[in-house]
Structure formats: C-alpha cells, structure tokens
Amino acid sequence: MARKGRREPRLDRHRIAGGEAELxxxxxxxxxxxxxxxxxxxxYVDLGDPTYLDFEYMxxxxxxxxxxxxxxxxxxxxxxxxxxxxxxxxxxxxxxxxRQVxxxxxxxxxxxxxxxxxxKNVRGLRIRVTDGRSGVAAVPDGADDLVVMDAFAEASMPVELATREFVQDVARVLRPGGAYLVNVADGFRLPFARRVAATVRSVFPHALLLGDPGVLRGRRFGNLIVAASREPLPAAELGRRAAGGITRARLVDGHDLAAFCAGAAPLCDGEEITPPVPPPQVFGRS
Known part of the structure; x- marks a missing residue:
C-alpha cells in the first residue's frame, strides 16, 4: 500500500475476488x-525498467x-x-x-x-494461488534466503499474517542468514506497528525499522518496513541509504527499537485484533 500519486485519470477496471482492481x-x-x-x-510496475521503484516503502x-x-x-x-x-x-x-515464489x-x-x-519473462518466478499461511506452511525447512510479507486486504494488513505463530513459521523456512521483510501500515501513535515490530523481535534476535520520519513519529498514516534476521543486519549501510535517498527516511534499531516497542505485546493467533485503516483523505476517498 502506498500514498496516492500523480497519475492519469482512471483507465480500466476489473472485477477480482477482493473487489475491484484498476490499472x-x-x-x-x-x-x-x-x-x-x-x-x-x-x-507500481515499470514494464521497461523493473529496477525502478516508485513507492517510497518499496x-x-x-x-x-x-x-x-x-x-x-x-x-x-x-x-x-x-x-x-x-x-x-x-x-x-x-x-x-x-528463484522466487x-x-x-x-x-x-x-x-x-x-x-x-x-x-512470463521474469526468470525464476512462480506464482501460486494460495493464502500466505498455507503457502508458507508448505515450504520446507531452511529453504529460503528471504521472505517478504507485503500483503494487504485493500488498505489493511491481514492480522493472521502478523502473529507470532506466523512469524515463527517464517523463521522455520529461512536459512541461518536469511532475512524477513515486513511492510506494515499504521497511523496515529502507531499502536499496530509497535506490536508488529514487537512480534518480529520476539522471534528474531536482530531487527530494525525503516520509515519516513513523520510516519515514525506517528503524525500521519503511512508505511513502515521491519527487517529481521538471526544474524546482524547491515544497519550502518541501510542508515546511510535511508538518510541519503530521494525521500529521506530514518532507521531505528538497537535501544531505540526496544524503546519503540516498549509496552507492546506480540500479536498472537486467536486474539481479537482490529488492524488500522487509513483515513479516507489518504487516498483521496470520500
């Protein structure tokens, strides 16, 4: 999920299981x-240049x-x-x-x-029509170097993909040096993002957070990236990249990340959780 950008008027619409898709x-x-x-x-996809990443969080x-x-x-x-x-x-x-799935x-x-x-021309890529929990459960132990969680039901992260039980299954499929990447969206005071970060930290010994300073301060709704691994992450290099990028971002790790998560309990299966929904004005909706 990303903020609304500068685009041409609506081009075409398609019915999908999740409602309506537009291109x-x-x-x-x-x-x-x-x-x-x-x-x-x-x-956002650039068919001519797949290395072009338009959204800030991407x-x-x-x-x-x-x-x-x-x-x-x-x-x-x-x-x-x-x-x-x-x-x-x-x-x-x-x-x-x-090799990617x-x-x-x-x-x-x-x-x-x-x-x-x-x-079809993206080498090594397969798409499986399945939900995230079932799909990850079918992956063998220690099979992958990277797991990316970037799933939204319209504007909300599916809660079943944020719990400690799911993150533990992610850890199972990662190799010792493998990394987990999570895109989470939240707003005022970031209560959900703090719990997501606390959940990831309860499973992985090394974690960090990346995001726009305004979002990290809980002043506006937006995307944050959580990265985690069993081995130390390249925090210094990521911090330099974040500070020097087109859109300045901030990295939070170590004691600062512990403070960010202070008092936030890990999310668990069976818990009644309502994920955050952005205000209508974020995407120009009334």
Whole structure:
C-alpha cells in the first residue's frame, strides 16, 4: 500500500475476488503502471525498467535487498502477497538466477497481472494461488534466503499474517542468514506497528525499522518496513541509504527499537485484533 500519486485519470477496471482492481498508466514514464484494489494503490510496475521503484516503502525494501549477502548474489525468496510483483521483478533484474515464489490468494488478480503486467519473462518466478499461511506452511525447512510479507486486504494488513505463530513459521523456512521483510501500515501513535515490530523481535534476535520520519513519529498514516534476521543486519549501510535517498527516511534499531516497542505485546493467533485503516483523505476517498 502506498500514498496516492500523480497519475492519469482512471483507465480500466476489473472485477477480482477482493473487489475491484484498476490499472492506471503513468503519464510520465513509458511502461509505468499503477495497480489499485478498492481504490488503494497496491503496486507500481515499470514494464521497461523493473529496477525502478516508485513507492517510497518499496525503495526501502529494495535497499534492504541490495545490502543482503553479496552484491548480485542470487536469492531463493518467498513473497507473501503478489499484486503487481514489483519486488520479485526487481530481485530478478538485480540478482539474476534467483528463484522466487509469490503467494497470492486472489486468482482473478493473478490472471489480471499475467495478462496486463506480464511476468512470463521474469526468470525464476512462480506464482501460486494460495493464502500466505498455507503457502508458507508448505515450504520446507531452511529453504529460503528471504521472505517478504507485503500483503494487504485493500488498505489493511491481514492480522493472521502478523502473529507470532506466523512469524515463527517464517523463521522455520529461512536459512541461518536469511532475512524477513515486513511492510506494515499504521497511523496515529502507531499502536499496530509497535506490536508488529514487537512480534518480529520476539522471534528474531536482530531487527530494525525503516520509515519516513513523520510516519515514525506517528503524525500521519503511512508505511513502515521491519527487517529481521538471526544474524546482524547491515544497519550502518541501510542508515546511510535511508538518510541519503530521494525521500529521506530514518532507521531505528538497537535501544531505540526496544524503546519503540516498549509496552507492546506480540500479536498472537486467536486474539481479537482490529488492524488500522487509513483515513479516507489518504487516498483521496470520500
């Protein structure tokens, strides 16, 4: 999920299991498309340049991917949530030879992407029509270098993909040096994001948080990225990239991350949890 951007008027609409999907052509970039579901931007894809990442949070995810392991080293990756497959396209272009699986429960959305934002030329990529919990449960132990959680039901993160039990299953499928990336959206005072970060920290010994300073201060609704691993993460390099990027971001780790999570209990299966929903004005909805 990302903030509404500068795009051409509505181009076409498609019925999917999750409601209505729209595809908007970017007036400023040839090959650029935005995919929206229920009026909420879900993906930006540049068919001519898969290394171009338009959304702020996706650029932060790209930075994490770039700094993991050796430069250009191939990954085995699982992506929970597919939409336009922006990050899988990026990894395929920057880390040739990677093997990737996207888990997306909406078969109609998958078909739309295959027809209008083709993935057949993305080497090493497979899409499975399945929910995230079932899809990750089917992955063998220690099979992957990266798991990415970027799934939204319109504007909200599915709670069943935020719990400690799910994160433990993610840890099971990761190799010792593997990393977990989570895109979480939240607003005023960030109560949900704090619990998501606390949940991830309860499973992985090393974690950090990346985001826009205004979002991190809980002043506006937006996306934050949680990265975690059993091994230390490249925090210094990520901090430099975040501070020097097109959109300045901030990195939180160590004692600062502990303070961010202070008093926030990990999320658990069976708990009554209501994920945050952005204010209508965030996406220009009335």
């Amino acid at each position: 908007l052509r970017d007036a400023d970039r040839d090959g650029g498309w935005m995919l929206l579901v229920g009026g909420v931007p879900q993906s 650029r932060l995810m790209g930075d994490v991917v770039d700094t993991l392991g050796l430069e250009g080293e191939a990954f085995d990756a699982v992506h929970v949530g597919g939409a336009g497959c922006t990050l899988p396209r990026y990894i395929a272009a920057t880390r040739p030879g990677s 996207v888990l997306e429960p909406d078969g109609a959305l998958v078909q739309l992407v295959r027809e209008r934002l083709p993935v």
